[in-house]
Amino acid sequence: MREFMRITKALADDNRVRVLLALKAGELCVCQISELCGLAPSTISKHLSILYQAGLIESRKEERWVFYRLPSKEATIAIREAIDWVQKSLGGTPQAAEDRKKLKQILKVDPTTICQRQLRR
Amino acid sequence: MREFMRITKALADDNRVRVLLALKAGELCVCQISELCGLAPSTISKHLSILYQAGLIESRKEERWVFYRLPSKEATIAIREAIDWVQKSLGGTPQAAEDRKKLKQILKVDPTTICQRQLRR
DNA sequence: ACTATATTTCGTCGAATGCCGAAATGTCAA
DNA sequence: TTGACATTTCGGCATTCGACGAAATATAGT
Structure with a gap:
């Protein structure tokens, strides 16, 4: 129950769902996600930690950067179903399409x- | 997106999930759910309205009472998947079992x- | 019409949430 | 070891959330 509620609470925020x-x-x-959402890196970092503690994302450190990704196949059923549910429900929405477009630009640099x-602000 | 977030926000509370x-x-x-959760009727009413606006429950008026139930088959995919996800993830937990037991007592009267x-408090 | 009763709405209060900027932490390069 | 830089943690502030009780609403019986 505790674990499940961590998931639902993690999903109860627009920006966190956008990240997923x-x-x-x-x-x-982090900085790429920060750019995508238009939020301060510290804010994004907090969001990512909430998603992480819910088990909805995993992380990997490379040099100065920390990369976040969706969990591997070994995740809980609850986790996998949650992510599938999000993707299936929102993958086709205008918001998601817009974000994909924006992300494409971000990945160019x-x-x-x-x-x-981000420092210049 | 808006609709989906209403669902996730509705699921982000222990008592509302217990109701589902x-x-x-x-x-x-309402009074039965109020008894189950141990919360004031006005609080439960508010929770139910949040679940209702998210499309997660339907209601029916009979005499003085308002009965709430899970949505019929015609509900959105997002809705049906959400409810299935909740049931599958939590149906077997101690909390759910305890509530079922408590509910059985409540349904006796x-x-x-x-x-x-409830008035005596 | 009046009363009793089930639910909803409203006002309020304390706790939790989301945001930011500043400071702290960790990592790589010089 | 020092400096540069990506991320995290911390402290703050405004907003939202969940709880209650009181008042309002709706319905049934007298």
Whole structure:
């Protein structure tokens, strides 16, 4: 129950759901997600930690960056069903399409540039 | 998106999820749910309205009572999947079993008695 | 029409949430 | 070891949420 509620609470925020949808295409680092959502890196970091503690994402450290991705096949049934549910329900919405488009632009430049861009604000 | 987030936000509360699990067995009126959760009728009414606006439950008026139930087959895919997900993930938990037991006791007496019992507090 | 009763709405309060910027942490390169 | 940089943690502030009781609404019986 506790575990399940962590999942539902994690899904109860627009930006966190957007992150899950974005990760469908592959792993992303904090600054890329920050750019996608238009939120401060610290805010995104907090969101990612909530998703992580719910088991909805995994992470990998590479040099200075931390990459987040959807969980592997070994995840709980509850987790896998939750992610499938999100994808199936929202994958076709305008919001998701718009984010995919925006993400394509973000992936064109390398993370370093994005982080520097964020510093200027 | 808006609609989906209404669902996730509705699921992000322990008591509302408990209600969905309880309704698996059949329709219930406000005072019965209030008794099950140990919360004031006005609080339960608010929870039910949130579930209702998310499309997760339907209602029926009979005399003084309003009965709530899970939606019929014609519900959205997102709705049906959400409910199935809840049931599958939590149906076997101790919390759910305990609530089923408690519910059995509540169903033994008629709603009128329960409401009067609530007035004495 | 009046009363009793089941539910909903409203006002309020404390707790939790989401956001930011600043400071702290960790990692790589010089 | 020092400096640069990506991320996380912390402290704050405004908003939302969940709880209650009181008042309002709706329905049935007298």
